[in-house]
Amino acid sequence: MRVSVRSSVEEIEEYKPGKLVKGAIKLSSNENPLGASPEVVRAIVGQLEAGGLELGVYPWEKNEEALKDEIARYVGVDVKNIVIGAGIDGVLDTLVKIFVDKGDEVIIPIPTFSLYESLVKIADATPVYLSRNPAANYDLPAVDMISTCNDKTRMIFLASPNNPTGNGITGDNVRTLAESVPKLMIAIDEAYVEFAEKSLVKVVNEYENVLVLRTFSKAFGLAGLRVGYAVLPGWLASIYKKVSLPFTVNNVALTAAVAALKDKEHLRKSIGLVKEGRQYLIENLQGVFKVYPSEANFVLVDVSPKKSYAVFDALLKNGITVRDCSSFRGAGDSLIRISVGTQDQNETVVAALKHFTL
Numbered sequence: 001m002r003v004s005v006r007s008s009v010e011e012i013e014e015y016k017p018g019k020l021v022k023g024a025i026k027l028s029s030n031e032n033p034l035g036a037s038p039e040v041v042r043a044i045v046g047q048l049e050a051g052g053l054e055l056g057v058y059p060w061e062k063n064e065e066a067l068k069d070e071i072a073r074y075v076g077v078d079v080k081n082i083v084i085g086a087g088i089d090g091v092l093d094t095l096v097k098i099f100v101d102k103g104d105e106v107i108i109p110i111p112t113f114s115l116y117e118s119l120v121k122i123a124d125a126t127p128v129y130l131s132r133n134p135a136a137n138y139d140l141p142a143v144d145m146i147s148t149c150n151d152k153t154r155m156i157f158l159a160s161p162n163n164p165t166g167n168g169i170t171g172d173n174v175r176t177l178a179e180s181v182p183k184l185m186i187a188i189d190e191a192y193v194e195f196a197e198k199s200l201v202k203v204v205n206e207y208e209n210v211l212v213l214r215t216f217s218k219a220f221g222l223a224g225l226r227v228g229y230a231v232l233p234g235w236l237a238s239i240y241k242k243v244s245l246p247f248t249v250n251n252v253a254l255t256a257a258v259a260a261l262k263d264k265e266h267l268r269k270s271i272g273l274v275k276e277g278r279q280y281l282i283e284n285l286q287g288v289f290k291v292y293p294s295e296a297n298f299v300l301v302d303v304s305p306k307k308s309y310a311v312f313d314a315l316l317k318n319g320i321t322v323r324d325c326s327s328f329r330g331a332g333d334s335l336i337r338i339s340v341g342t343q344d345q346n347e348t349v350v351a352a353l354k355h356f357t358l
């Protein structure tokens, strides 16, 4: 007989990461095809060898402060508005602990990143799903969000650009929402913002109920090290520190993130590669399938009348993994998401998809 666990925990589904198949081209997890900057590797190895990066001691506050200072410079905000965590995932976990109580409601426009839903359910709260309209390229009107709010609504998760749809939300929509529902905490997830033309990070200064989440996993190529941060109103920063687990970002990750921020050239190259590759994928797949516009490092492709699982399997047989989006709530069964890879990888996936349609 096993010990019983909370009913909300029984019900949630395990997070399904993009598939990793040995030897296959991995275009399933929106990672940086160039990987981490060589400066990051140099900083880690150099500091380890010089004894400046001690694995036997807990992360120093001064190292955390050094990263926050560097982030503040990069984003252009006051360091008092920055908190860090183990990826956006880690920051989200703390935010849900801060804001969401049993019985509360949280608005989740779908399809989107599935962790939002899991965290809300674990908190014994209710996710309220708001469907995005594919005919409007998954745009999200402020009125729809506002009319979904009630007394129990605590938070809304807005990924911008959104995963898997690739579209962003406008600053005007966020401002309208922030002003109309001041009791609502608006969490804007900018995991992919480096690939987009604009960020909403300045909106955090304008309201007490808007925060922005960022990560080193995508444009900076550090997904394996788990570093993320939030830009949030000053009043929330001290509360965040009380609730967050201590030492969530380890010494190696702190060193790596600082080095990554300093290597502007690697960031520029990574962004350039994605923007070119994204254009290539869109132009070359457009005539064959419906391809949605994207501000992120992936493209969303509607393969109907084929099914996404069939296209996924066919690509896998050709040595390529993409994301079958049928696991995203509200995405239906004909969407695949292709991460932008190197030009060679992009050409391979285009050739395979064209071949498959014959």
Ligand SMILES: Cc1ncc(COP(=O)(O)O)c(C=O)c1O
Pocket: 029, 030, 086, 087, 088, 089, 090, 113, 159, 162, 163, 189, 191, 214, 215, 216, 217, 223, 226, 227, 228
């Ligand atoms: C919208 C969105 N937010 C957050 C994450 C996770 O970010 P991190 O690696 O910083 O935890 C992902 C990962 O795919 C994502 O798509």
